[in-house]
Each structure stands twice: as C-alpha cells, then as structure tokens.
Amino acid sequence: MNIDFKELANKYQTPYYVYDFDHITTQYESLKGAFKARKSLIAYAVKANSNLSVIKHLAQLGAGADCVSIGEVKRALKVGIVPYKIIFSGVGKIDSEIKEALELDILMINVESAAELNRVETIAKELDKKARISIRVNPNIDPQTHPYISTGLHENKFGVDIDTAKRMYIQCKNSDNLDPVGIHCHIGSQLTELTPIKESVKIVADLVRNLSALNIDLSFIDIGGGLGIVYDDEVLIDVNDYAQSVLETMFGLDITIVCEPGRSLVGNSGAFVSKVLYEKVNGSKRFIIVDGAMNDLIRPALYNASHKVEVLNDNKEFTDCNLVGPICESGDFFAKNIELPQTEHNDLVVLYSAGAYCFTMASNYNTRGKVAEIAIEDGKDRLIRKRETFEDIIALEEEFIK
Numbered sequence: 001m002n003i004d005f006k007e008l009a010n011k012y013q014t015p016y017y018v019y020d021f022d023h024i025t026t027q028y029e030s031l032k033g034a035f036k037a038r039k040s041l042i043a044y045a046v047k048a049n050s051n052l053s054v055i056k057h058l059a060q061l062g063a064g065a066d067c068v069s070i071g072e073v074k075r076a077l078k079v080g081i082v083p084y085k086i087i088f089s090g091v092g093k094i095d096s097e098i099k100e101a102l103e104l105d106i107l108m109i110n111v112e113s114a115a116e117l118n119r120v121e122t123i124a125k126e127l128d129k130k131a132r133i134s135i136r137v138n139p140n141i142d143p144q145t146h147p148y149i150s151t152g153l154h155e156n157k158f159g160v161d162i163d164t165a166k167r168m169y170i171q172c173k174n175s176d177n178l179d180p181v182g183i184h185c186h187i188g189s190q191l192t193e194l195t196p197i198k199e200s201v202k203i204v205a206d207l208v209r210n211l212s213a214l215n216i217d218l219s220f221i222d223i224g225g226g227l228g229i230v231y232d233d234e235v236l237i238d239v240n241d242y243a244q245s246v247l248e249t250m251f252g253l254d255i256t257i258v259c260e261p262g263r264s265l266v267g268n269s270g271a272f273v274s275k276v277l278y279e280k281v282n283g284s285k286r287f288i289i290v291d292g293a294m295n296d297l298i299r300p301a302l303y304n305a306s307h308k309v310e311v312l313n314d315n316k317e318f319t320d321c322n323l324v325g326p327i328c329e330s331g332d333f334f335a336k337n338i339e340l341p342q343t344e345h346n347d348l349v350v351l352y353s354a355g356a357y358c359f360t361m362a363s364n365y366n367t368r369g370k371v372a373e374i375a376i377e378d379g380k381d382r383l384i385r386k387r388e389t390f391e392d393i394i395a396l397e398e399e400f401i402k
Contacts (some may be wrong), residue, residue: 192237218255313347
C-alpha cells in the first residue's frame with residue numbers, strides 16, 4: 001500500500017483505519033469484467049465494511065447490495081443504490097424487517113427456511129403484496145475454510161436442503177403472495193479453492209433446470225461470494241477462472257448471475273494503524289502494548305486470525321513477542337509469538353488486510369470510542385467517519401440517569 005501512515009497519524013491521531021478506494025475500484029471492475037459475457041449483478045456484501053462512503057463508492061461503480069439487516073438495506077438506499085439492486089438475506093429476519101423490505105420494494109428477499117417463507121407469505125398477504133423471493137440452498141459442500149465462516153454444510157445454520165427447497169418453490173408457485181424469482185447459494189467466506197464453489201453452483205444450476213420442468217422459471221441465480229484475500233501467503237482464486245467455472249455449469253440457462261463479494265472487494269484495501277505505548281517483559285515473555293485493542297479489531301481474538309504486521313521504525317533487531325492492546329482481557333491481542341523489532345513509545349504499528357470484518361465488528365467495550373476511518377482516493381485522504389467521543393458513547397443513556 002502506497003500510503004503515508006505517519007502523515008495520517010499526525011493528521012487524524014491513532015488508532016485509525018484507512019482504505020484505498022482505488023484498490024476497491026480495481027477489485028470491482030476485475031470481477032464485473034470477468035462476467036461480462038452474461039447478464040450479471042455484483043451485489044456488495046455490506047456486512048464486510050458498512051461505512052457509507054465505502055458503499056457509495058461501490059454504488060457509483062454500478063454495484064448492488066447484499067444486506068443482512070434492514071439497517072444495511074437502509075444504508076444502501078441512503079447512498080443511492082436503487083431498490084431493484086438490493087437483496088435482503090439473513091437467517092433470522094424479524095417481522096418488522098420483512099414488512100419494511102416489502103414496502104421498500106427491493107429486488108428480492110432471500111429466504112433461509114420453510115418457517116421464514118411462511119412468515120414472508122403471511123406478511124405479504126397482510127400488506128396485499130406479492131413478495132419477490134429467492135431460496136437459499138445448502139448444497140452440503142465442504143468449503144475448506146475456517147469453521148466459523150463455513151456456511152455450506154448441513155451442520156451449519158444456513159439455507160435448506162434440495163428436497164426442502166423444491167417443496168418451498170412449489171409453495172411459492174401456488175401462492176398469491178409469493179413470487180419465486182431467484183435461487184441462492186453461499187458456502188462460506190475466505191475461499192481459496194475453486195472446486196467446492198464449482199460443485200455447489202452445479203448443484204444449484206441443476207435444481208434450476210428441474211424447477212423449470214415444473215414451470216417454475218427463475219430470473220436470478222445468486223452464487224454468493226466468499227472469494228478469499230491475502231492475509232499471509234494465500235494463493236487466491238483467479239477471478240476469470242472463477243467466472244469461467246461458474247459459467248460452465250450454466251449451459252442452456254437464460255438467467256442473470258448475481259455475485260455477492262464483500263471481503264474480496266474491500267479486505268486488502270484496508271489497514272489498521274496503532275501506536276506503541278510501551279514494551280514490557282514478564283519473565284521471558286516480551287509484550288508490545290499499543291493503543292489499539294480487540295474492540296477495534298477483534299478478528300485475532302475471535303477467529304485466531306492472522307494479519308501481516310509491520311512496525312514503522314528502522315530497528316533491525318527482531319525478537320519474539322506478543323502484540324497486545326490495553327483492554328482488560330487476555331484475549332486482547334493482535335498477534336502472538338511473532339518476530340518484531342524493538343520499539344519505542346509512539347512507533348507506529350500497521351496491521352494489513354483490515355478492510356473487511358474489522359471496523360464493522362468494532363464495539364465500545366471498556367467504554368472505548370470507535371476509531372476514525374479514512375479514505376485514500378487519487379492520492380488524497382479524507383475522513384469518512386470521525387473518531388467517537390465519550391459524549392457519543394453515552395448519548396443514548398444519559399437522559400435516563402435517575
């Protein structure tokens with residue numbers, strides 16, 4: 001990343017997140033171009049990074065939005081994504097969310113269970129509307145990724161099996177308030193193997209053909225997202241190989257392909273920058289304590305995830321250490337048993353590949369304000385979310401003090 005982290009630290013303080021919008025543009029255009037031979041919609045998975053400026057940037061490139069809450073739907077609409085490019089997914093939608101999604105007339109609601117389909121039908125009937133829906137199929141394919149971000153096996157909570165899906169589509173066909181327009185499959189995140197993706201899409205494409213024989217003709221096949229990024233030394237799936245493997249399974253189908261990338265668009269665009277407070281040694285163990293913490297970036301604590309770490313100083317003496325934050329939890333760490341140089345107070349530490357599932361999972365644990373977010377575009381920086389103050393944190397509580 002060609003970013004002057006020290007200049008940004010002087011201007012915006014630390015910790016902070018910074019995102020390279022030019023990188024996001026490149027990633028989007030590469031994926032969109034890979035599917036240029038077919039009708040396609042790239043629906044950005046908002047949960048990966050829900051900053052309004054990030055979503056707007058992708059909207060201006062032509063992206064739609066894959067949303068997993070009505071809040072994300074509203075974020076997408078607020079920055080100009082049109083309703084017919086918005087998909088509402090998620091395992092547990094509450095009635096008010098379903099109602100609002102129907103009233104907003106978005107492209108489709110992605111249904112994940114027979115029980116949910118019944119709720120959508122009931123609410124659509126109450127509103128005298130016809131709900132456009134897709135059904136998420138669980139193909140029982142091992143995505144070969146971390147178990148916490150695996151979604152395509154029957155042991156996961158997502159989607160329904162093939163037989164259940166068929167029954168649900170027949171229910172839709174016979175309903176006055178359900179319009180089956182799509183089918184969906186997403187087997188997991190941080191995928192680096194092409195074979196599981198191709199196998200799952202083939203299962204779904206075959207189901208589309210079987211449904212057509214029942215006079216249930218779908219307009220959209222949503223192949224999910226999940227393409228991996230580089231955290232350490234991962235070998236990634238080439239987007240052209242990805243597109244070609246998907247297209248090979250769809251012979252004879254006149255259907256729009258929907259893809260839901262999140263991490264692969266924004267993950268490698270981002271960095272989290274913190275500064276060294278001090279070092280300490282407990283027995284033989286060296287700790288570098290920084291001003292960022294697990295409430296800012298929880299992936300290492302939550303998934304034991306790895307981020308490339310760089311200390312911005314000229315010291316060449318590297319020794320083993322743990323990189324930790326100030327929160328009162330042993331789980332408050334960014335890296336363990338890592339070789340890093342000796343540091344001084346105020347040295348900057350950069351964690352790379354922090355554009356996805358980092359700020360969006362931040363909290364106010366220990367009454368710590370969420371950090372600033374910065375965009376870099378055409379070599380210029382701008383603030384896209386200000387640093388939270390103590391007053392921001394307590395704003396929703398203060399009036400209720402007795």
